Amino acid sequence: xxxxxxxxxxxxxxxxxxxxxxxxxxxxxxxxxxxxxxxxxxxxxxxxxxxxxxxxxxxxxxxxxxxxxxxxxxxxxxxxxxxxxxxxxxxxxxxxxxxxxxxxxxxxxxxxx
Numbered sequence: 803x804x805x806x807x808x809x810x811x812x813x814x815x816x817x818x819x820x821x822x823x824x825x826x827x828x829x830x831x832x833x834x835x836x837x838x839x840x841x842x843x844x845x846x847x848x849x850x851x852x853x854x855x856x857x858x859x860x861x862x863x864x865x866x867x868x869x870x871x872x873x874x875x876x877x878x879x880x881x882x883x884x885x886x887x888x889x890x891x892x893x894x895x896x897x898x899x900x901x902x903x904x905x906x907x908x909x910x911x912x913x914x915x
Contacts, residue, residue, distance in 0.1 A: 806912075810898050813911060816857030817864055818874065818897065823848045825878040832882075842886035859914045867907055873897050 819841070826837040838848040854861055864870050877893045884890070902908055 806902065809911065813857055813914060814860045814901065816851055817860035818894065820851040820854055820857065820861055821864065821874055822878055822881060823851050825875065826882060829878065830882050840881050840885050860911055863907055863910050867904060870897065870900055873900055
């Protein structure tokens with residue numbers, strides 16, 4: 803049995819990174835290179851996340867949950883303003899907690915694992 807943190811890293815984190823990169827590019831008109839720099843990633847990683855090679859199911863599930871998207875939108879704004887940091891990394895734990903508290907979303911993510 804996998805711990806949820808393992809599932810989060812393999813299935814949910816790529817979806818979150820895809821959403822954050824997508825929103826930075828759409829909302830703030832950043833290039834992939836600029837979004838990557840703000841996120842502390844490479845441009846190639848951002849391109850990979852945007853193509854949704856990993857986390858595609860979680861991406862769709864998360865996009866359909868306004869309460870999770872609200873938290874992600876706040877994360878996007880924070881990353882745009884300050885760049886990625888240890889504090890923004892902690893936001894991932896807060897988002898993970900929101901996901902775990904949403905039984906329907908949690909069950910759907912666990913089914914795909």
